[in-house]
Amino acid sequence: MNAHVAPPRPGSETEAASRRPLSVRLATPRGFCAGVDRAIQIVERAIEKYGAPVYVRHEIVHNRHVVERLKAMGAVFVQELDECPDDRPVVFSAHGVPKSVPASARDRKMFYLDATCPLVSKVHVEAERHHAAGRHILLIGHGGHPEVEGTMGQLPDGAITLVESVEDAHRVMRPGQQPLAYATQTTLSLDDTAEILSVLKARFPELPDPHKEDICYATTNRQEAVKRLADGSDLVLVVGSPNSSNSVRLVEVAMRSGAGAAKLVDDASQMDWSWFESVHTVGITAGASAPEPLIQALIAAIGDRFDMTLMDDPGERETVSFKLPRALTA
Structure with a gap:
């Protein structure tokens, strides 16, 4: 973990000596996937x-x-x-x-x-493969989310049953004698999905595994990073919008992993400084659709109010990139 003391920003009205010390831990990876x-x-x-x-x-x-x-x-x-x-x-x-x-x-x-x-497209391909093999698909995901609507819309009505919770997993029924398969939304909580899958596999032991995990590498990496961040953080701040599934999951994972509190903020303007009372260590991360400048602005706002020591948490370094459509590169 690399640490440095953040200097007061130019124009700050409060001298560092008069501000309360605060440790800020920055997750790796975070933000854009x-x-x-x-x-x-x-x-x-x-x-x-x-x-x-x-x-x-x-x-x-x-x-x-x-x-x-x-x-x-x-x-x-x-x-x-x-x-x-x-x-x-x-x-x-x-x-x-x-x-x-x-x-x-x-x-x-x-x-x-x-x-x-492309990782969502992979789920679509897997769903089509299962359908072609005559299997009924149990899709683990959140109803109404565009990704779920897109995946269900790859196949005829009735070919996919949505499973949103452990309770759904206990209730879902096999359509006739049809064999089953499953797929998942790419931005789910790893732990929640594992819990749902354990119920489904106990009820339907023949369920095959996908060729690869449907939950994408970026979701996995950010959830693992926030688990590390939550351990020892009095407060975890997740930069992201309320309709971002992966951002909301990061708040849930942080709380489940031991954070004193966890809050979702769109940007620094949504900070409630009362959250920082009795807080000594703050963790900061961001959902996969949150731009890095929002994270830096949040850090700057904290630095204006506290004698901040900023530490970069070690984590997975992502090198994945996807090609643009040929029409835009020709």
Whole structure:
């Protein structure tokens, strides 16, 4: 763990000597993952190449600041394709879309770019493989989340049953004599998913494992990092938007892993400084759709009020990157 004492920022009204000491631990990894970075680049490059407006079906990623910045560049966010003109590019979000969406775009001869995270696309492929083999799929995930809607929309109605909780796992029934398989949303809690799977496998021992874990590397790495962070932190701050599944899971994991308290904040403006009473060590992390400047602004705000020692927690160094669509690189 590397530590350094953060100097007071220029213009700070309070001398360091008069401020209470505070240790701040910064998680590694944190913030943007490769899928989020690719999706944002797709929108940015589409605007650069084709001009504004470029339409985006649903939020490209679940972060308010990212969405507002792209709006300022010329992105127009819509809920459905019928809100888009035929003659402008449309981008599908990183969470994935039902098959009916690109089919509708093709029918209208629209130019579209699919920003679905490749790891979500992998779940789609696995679901299709199980369906082709005659298996009914139990999908572990959160109802109403765009990723779940996209995965369920890869197959005909009734081919997938959503399992949201341990209680669902105890209640779910096999459709007739059909063999079963399972898939998971990529941004779930590792521990919650393992608990649900243990119930499902006890009830249906023939359940096969996916070729690889559906929960993505970025979700896994950030949850493992926040577990380390929570151990010894009086307060853990997670930078992320409330509709970001992976950010919300980080708060839950931090609390389960021993943090004194854990809070989700969109940015530094949402800080409640009463949270810091009797706090000596603060952990900071960010969901996979939260930009690094938001994290640095949060650290700066803390540094303005405390005699802060900033420490970088060791963790997994991520080197994953995903290619952009050929239409944007040709």
